[in-house]
Amino acid sequence: MSNKYIGQSVKRLEDKRFITGKGRYTDDIKLPGMTYASFVRSPYAHARVNRIDTSAAKDMPGVVAIFTGDDIASAGIVGVPTGWQVNFRNGDTMKEPPHPLLVPTGSTVKHIGDPVAVIIADSREAAFDASEAVEVDWEELPAVVSAYKATQEGAPQVHPDAPGNLAFDWEIGNPIDEVNEAIEQSAHVTTLEFVNQRLVPNAIEPRAYIGHYDEVSDKYTLYTSTQNPHLIRLLMCAFVLGIPEHKVRVLGPDVGGGFGSKIYHYTEEALVTWASKQIRRPIKWTETRSEAFMLDAHGRDHITKAEMGFDAEGNIKALRIKTYANLGAYLSTFAPAVPTYLHGTLLQGLYTTPKIHLDLYGVFTHTVAVDAYRGAGRPEATYLLERMLDLAALEMGKNPVQLRKQNFIPSFDGVEQPGYQTQVALQYDSGNYHGVLDRAVEMLGYDEFRQMQQEANQNGKLLGVGFSTYIEACGIAPSAVVGALGARAGLYESAQVRVQPTGKVSVFTGAHSHGQGHVTTFAQVVADKLGIAMEDIDIIHGDSDAVAFGMGTYGSRSLAVGGSAIVKSIDKVLEKGAKIAAHKLECSVDDLEYAEGKWTVKGTDKSISFGDVALTAYVPHVYPQGLEPGLDFSSFYDPANFTYPFGCHIAIVEVDKETGRVKLKRFIAVDDVGNVINPMIVDGQIHGGLAQGIGQALLEEAIYDENGQLTNGSYMDYAMPRADDLPSFELDRQVTPCPHNPLGVKGAGEAGCIGSTPAVVNAVIDALWSGGHKVKDIRMPLTSERVWRAMQEQNTQILHS
Amino acid sequence: MTQITVTVNGTSQTHEVEPRQLLVYYLRDKLGLTGTHIGCDTSSCGACTVHMDGMAVKSCSILAVQADGCEITTIEGLAQGDQLHPVQEGFKECHGLQCGFCTPGMIMATVDMLQNNPDPTEEDIRHALEGNICRCTGYHNIVRSVQWAAEKMKTSAKVLDGASVSPSPVYASVNLNQQQQQQL
Numbered sequence: 001m002s003n004k005y006i007g008q009s010v011k012r013l014e015d016k017r018f019i020t021g022k023g024r025y026t027d028d029i030k031l032p033g034m035t036y037a038s039f040v041r042s043p044y045a046h047a048r049v050n051r052i053d054t055s056a057a058k059d060m061p062g063v064v065a066i067f068t069g070d071d072i073a074s075a076g077i078v079g080v081p082t083g084w085q086v087n088f089r090n091g092d093t094m095k096e097p098p099h100p101l102l103v104p105t106g107s108t109v110k111h112i113g114d115p116v117a118v119i120i121a122d123s124r125e126a127a128f129d130a131s132e133a134v135e136v137d138w139e140e141l142p143a144v145v146s147a148y149k150a151t152q153e154g155a156p157q158v159h160p161d162a163p164g165n166l167a168f169d170w171e172i173g174n175p176i177d178e179v180n181e182a183i184e185q186s187a188h189v190t191t192l193e194f195v196n197q198r199l200v201p202n203a204i205e206p207r208a209y210i211g212h213y214d215e216v217s218d219k220y221t222l223y224t225s226t227q228n229p230h231l232i233r234l235l236m237c238a239f240v241l242g243i244p245e246h247k248v249r250v251l252g253p254d255v256g257g258g259f260g261s262k263i264y265h266y267t268e269e270a271l272v273t274w275a276s277k278q279i280r281r282p283i284k285w286t287e288t289r290s291e292a293f294m295l296d297a298h299g300r301d302h303i304t305k306a307e308m309g310f311d312a313e314g315n316i317k318a319l320r321i322k323t324y325a326n327l328g329a330y331l332s333t334f335a336p337a338v339p340t341y342l343h344g345t346l347l348q349g350l351y352t353t354p355k356i357h358l359d360l361y362g363v364f365t366h367t368v369a370v371d372a373y374r375g376a377g378r379p380e381a382t383y384l385l386e387r388m389l390d391l392a393a394l395e396m397g398k399n400p401v402q403l404r405k406q407n408f409i410p411s412f413d414g415v416e417q418p419g420y421q422t423q424v425a426l427q428y429d430s431g432n433y434h435g436v437l438d439r440a441v442e443m444l445g446y447d448e449f450r451q452m453q454q455e456a457n458q459n460g461k462l463l464g465v466g467f468s469t470y471i472e473a474c475g476i477a478p479s480a481v482v483g484a485l486g487a488r489a490g491l492y493e494s495a496q497v498r499v500q501p502t503g504k505v506s507v508f509t510g511a512h513s514h515g516q517g518h519v520t521t522f523a524q525v526v527a528d529k530l531g532i533a534m535e536d537i538d539i540i541h542g543d544s545d546a547v548a549f550g551m552g553t554y555g556s557r558s559l560a561v562g563g564s565a566i567v568k569s570i571d572k573v574l575e576k577g578a579k580i581a582a583h584k585l586e587c588s589v590d591d592l593e594y595a596e597g598k599w600t601v602k603g604t605d606k607s608i609s610f611g612d613v614a615l616t617a618y619v620p621h622v623y624p625q626g627l628e629p630g631l632d633f634s635s636f637y638d639p640a641n642f643t644y645p646f647g648c649h650i651a652i653v654e655v656d657k658e659t660g661r662v663k664l665k666r667f668i669a670v671d672d673v674g675n676v677i678n679p680m681i682v683d684g685q686i687h688g689g690l691a692q693g694i695g696q697a698l699l700e701e702a703i704y705d706e707n708g709q710l711t712n713g714s715y716m717d718y719a720m721p722r723a724d725d726l727p728s729f730e731l732d733r734q735v736t737p738c739p740h741n742p743l744g745v746k747g748a749g750e751a752g753c754i755g756s757t758p759a760v761v762n763a764v765i766d767a768l769w770s771g772g773h774k775v776k777d778i779r780m781p782l783t784s785e786r787v788w789r790a791m792q793e794q795n796t797q798i799l800h801s
Numbered sequence: 802m803t804q805i806t807v808t809v810n811g812t813s814q815t816h817e818v819e820p821r822q823l824l825v826y827y828l829r830d831k832l833g834l835t836g837t838h839i840g841c842d843t844s845s846c847g848a849c850t851v852h853m854d855g856m857a858v859k860s861c862s863i864l865a866v867q868a869d870g871c872e873i874t875t876i877e878g879l880a881q882g883d884q885l886h887p888v889q890e891g892f893k894e895c896h897g898l899q900c901g902f903c904t905p906g907m908i909m910a911t912v913d914m915l916q917n918n919p920d921p922t923e924e925d926i927r928h929a930l931e932g933n934i935c936r937c938t939g940y941h942n943i944v945r946s947v948q949w950a951a952e953k954m955k956t957s958a959k960v961l962d963g964a965s966v967s968p969s970p971v972y973a974s975v976n977l978n979q980q981q982q983q984q985l
């Protein structure tokens with residue numbers, strides 16, 4: 001172990017190829033004889049497919065093949081599965097209707113963009129032209145897009161076998177009677193009805209796939225813009241196409257961002273793989289941005305009523321919640337887990353609330369699937385709690401900082417003091433919640449701000465401050481725990497550390513980098529653990545043939561779970577290396593210590609380097625008896641618990657009284673993500689998360705009209721945060737190590753996105769209250785119009801569900 | 802099909818193209834210059850930004866035939882051999898990229914901006930780059946990268962003998978090359 005790299009902002013090793021245009025994303029790859037796919041997609045949210053006529057398209061120049069849903073059905077392919085099962089509260093199995101690759105005739109399409117046929121042609125243009133020549137006889141049917149409306153009597157049904165459009169209903173927490181009673185006995189109850197609106201993840205690289213069946217080896221290769229190549233292989237082989245896994249290689253080359261949207265197994269992946277065997281040529285499909293808006297799984301989309309009860313001193317006594325979670329038309333890979341186990345289990349927040357109950361409805365609608373988008377469930381839980389806290393403070397005339405502090409769970413390190421058992425299943429690992437809040441408030445200058453706010457008010461300006469203290473469950477996840485909760489897979493990670501004869505090291509990880517900088521961070525860890533130079537290390541990922549197995553990258557798990565697997569393998573390397581070293585140095589293993597890349601006999605200057613031991617392992621002439629040659633170890637790491645990063649975010653906004661325009665003036669974030677390997681990369685993760693969280697508060701929403709048309713499905717219409725929408729961020733960090741993984745890390749990928757949204761909305765509400773507009777809520781995104789209207793209708797809650 | 806002759810990264814190219822072919826597809830498919838990316842279909846994201854006769858343009862909103870007779874520079878043509886352009890260096894130094902997908906367009910747009918405004922304020926930078934979307938970085942470090950590059954270009958211009966001076970680092974930290982050299 002040395003201390004050269006860990007904790008340093010080492011510049012990223014992967015950058016060179018990206019800044020010189022040498023990145024290799026799936027769409028950059030061209031195979032000999034490659035063909036191109038284009039889909040015929042539904043222009044309706046709900047319609048019966050009466051007839052598909054491909055005769056004109058078949059004769060178009062360059063067309064190689066056309067497949068319809070009937071072809072897929074007759075090949076015996078049912079559709080793509082979901083990876084998580086959540087049961088009804090009465091124990092019935094959730095509804096899991098099939099999700100076909102192409103919708104067959106006689107059946108119904110269930111959201112805009114649902115495909116009915118695919119054209120494969122010699123060029124992208126030819127495929128596109130021919131897809132326009134396919135004639136479909138659609139019979140439009142009524143559609144429903146709101147999760148709440150979908151559950152009401154007489155609503156259009158998405159699936160005939162899911163009555164009331166319910167995939168499941170579900171609850172978590174204390175018995176409802178106890179919660180009801182605690183609410184009734186409360187001195188003050190803060191009530192809020194709100195929408196956590198639907199978002200589009202919008203990785204800038206659109207999804208792209210190449211399926212390639214090779215006759216000679218009878219093997220398929222799938223290049224895919226995915227966050228988890230092995231998971232795709234497993235789902236596609238075992239559950240969709242019925243191909244033996246060893247006959248499929250899945251490659252995830254450079255991937256241009258994911259944010260959740262590239263976790264899932266999409267129908268097009270299976271389709272290009274299957275069809276490439278039918279035509280014996282490689283097939284590429286790259287979605288357009290319009291398709292990305294229609295098809296990539298969306299995020300959030302909750303309609304909620306929450307009530308928080310306080311005693312006269314402001315101590316939280318109870319929390320009662322009812323939520324309708326939109327799941328879209330089909331259950332995507334992780335979809336059932338998001339509003340349940342990633343949301344319901346986080347409703348304790350940082351507070352000692354003794355009674356909590358969530359009543360949840362998972363609902364089908366005629367919209368694209370909703371699944372995990374950066375934060376996944378945890379932003380929804382945090383938004384709920386943190387909006388309630390700031391609103392309660394306003395209503396009760398309390399200081400929002402004090403209100404939080406008096407309700408915080410006391411600090412605990414998870415080693416001397418035990419973990420904190422919540423009312424909603426989880427046990428937090430370690431935390432110091434006062435620390436992050438105190439630091440953030442210090443950066444803000446609370447009293448100075450309140451004075452500024454008053455002065456601003458006198459000068460006709462509205463200033464507001466909003467707080468958010470969040471916790472998240474990351475590093476997913478202990479396999480036995482998630483298995484008990486309905487996961488159909490384990491959530492461990494694998495790593496192989498292969499020491500080459502020259503002492504250079506190849507590390508194979510099941511995590512997948514699509515911007516997170518694993519190649520750098522992981523190499524820092526390996527370099528320090530082995531005491532060798534970073535340039536002697538290669539990190540290999542994204543290839544199911546090279547890497548033993550992997551569950552991939554999401555849920556801020558790569559370092560906490562994948563990094564821990566690497567450390568396990570390094571420990572094995574060092575253990576075996578010590579045996580070889582002891583033999584060479586003619587001493588016992590116990591006499592050795594390992595530091596700075598060499599084994600030294602304690603108290604002497606006799607030593608042998610890592611490189612020499614590696615060479616000996618592969619040229620075992622003078623070698624311990626009975627020991628195998630080679631220095632190459634694989635490990636699987638299954639975490640003992642989730643990790644629990646937390647932090648405090650503070651937003652300061654100015655609201656224009658005349659127009660309602662919100663300007664974000666400052667954003668302060670103090671996050672505790674446990675130990676930090678590369679501060680620069682962690683800062684970058686926080687920055688990116690903040691932008692997405694702020695984007696939700698102020699700009700973003702996927703809007704379906706009543707007929708299920710996506711009305712803002714392009715970058716012209718969907719307001720993505722741009723450089724001039726955001727300020728520079730003010731960051732600081734606290735470190736409370738994770739007590740249960742070898743690196744003490746908690747994960748940083750989602751924190752920014754989880755904490756920031758309510759801070760911004762709270763700040764706008766605070767600004768309005770300071771101007772005498774006692775508004776409880778404004779529906780996100782807080783456009784100028786909505787804020788302006790809220791100011792006009794003062795003292796009334798803007799109801800919207 | 803129409804014949805066009807375009808100078809791309811200093812090399813003259815003559816090809817038959819379909820009149821409807823966009824410049825970005827010509828660069829990517831015909832010339833194999835895949836560093837220029839496609840992020841949208843509404844000319845909104847800037848991932849496809851290249852220089853046409855020295856000015857930044859979105860190559861998804863220009864037909865290949867419109868580039869006939871023009872000089873095009875793509876991200877692949879920005880560095881002089883092994884010598885990175887200061888803007889490329891800036892993005893690496895200041896962690897101005899994560900997934901890298903917006904990066905070529907972001908760099909090409911920045912180079913153009915600094916030609917017109919060598920001493921931009923933070924506001925200038927944010928305003929000038931609002932046609933380029935990045936979903937990863939929150940723009941914080943992109944702003945730092947541009948400032949770093951602007952500083953470096955100014956300093957380099959001042960040093961007559963060409964010795965370049967690096968601006969003070971944003972992430973004062975291990976520079977990997979130095980680190981490794983110490984070990985040798």
Ligand code: FES
Pocket residue numbers: 838839840841842843844845846847848849850859860861862
């Ligand atoms: S691809 Fe050209 S602007 Fe988006």
Ligand code: FES
Pocket residue numbers: 204256257515897898899900901902903904934935936937938
């Ligand atoms: S670095 Fe990923 S979009 Fe900018």
